[in-house]
Amino acid sequence: MLEKLFGSKTRAKLLRFFLTEIDSTFYLREMSRQLGIHLNALRREIENLKKIGFLKELSNKELKELGIERKGKIKKKYYQVNKNFVLYPELKALVTKSQLLLRNSLVKKIQKAGKVHLIILTGIFTGVPNTQTDILIVGRINRKKIKRIIRKFERELERPIFYTIMTQREFINRRELTDRFIFNILENRKIILLNNSKLKSKIR
DSSP: OHHHHHSOHHHHHHHHHHHHSTTOOEEHHHHHHHHTOOHHHHHHHHHHHHHTTSEEEOOHHHHHHTTOOOOSSSOOOEEEEOTTSTTHHHHHHHHHHHHHHHHHHHHHHHHTTEEEEEEEEOGGGTTOTTOSOSEEEEEEEOHHHHHHHHHHHHHHHTSOOOEEEEOHHHHHHHHHTTOHHHHHHHHSOOEEEEEOHHHHTTOO
């Protein structure tokens, strides 16, 4: 969707990346590895986005405040989205809506893969770092179908997605035992996309 609007896959990828990681800072090689973009192409787009004011290059003072120390002869340039950019609210809303469309599509496809009771998004979808999973699916699911659905969704988001499938009984048992994995999902930021009546009392 974004590629069609902006006419450049690299540019769309960068916009999506920075607008979902608004408080994070990145340097070129780090972005190149994470996004799978060749350094020269990445450098060109970064310069273009910096010129129009969408990105800002952080000063030594700003980096120091963030606890980042530049070492060695070659000083890495760190970039961050400029929240004061005139079109920032509109671009942020656009990326959010495009992700919402993808999420709605994902839910519909998952529901067709079996009898689904609960779908929770966390991790990359809610900005919670170091989570063990990004999607929790509870129900009787065709795992091969889910694998194909998630792989396709990964290609659209252009990043890996970690997912967990468990039965309703397993979820309830682990919830009642205050299982750390379930506890971390429920106590952190989450998006509940589907929740049937039997599990509502188990979700806070």
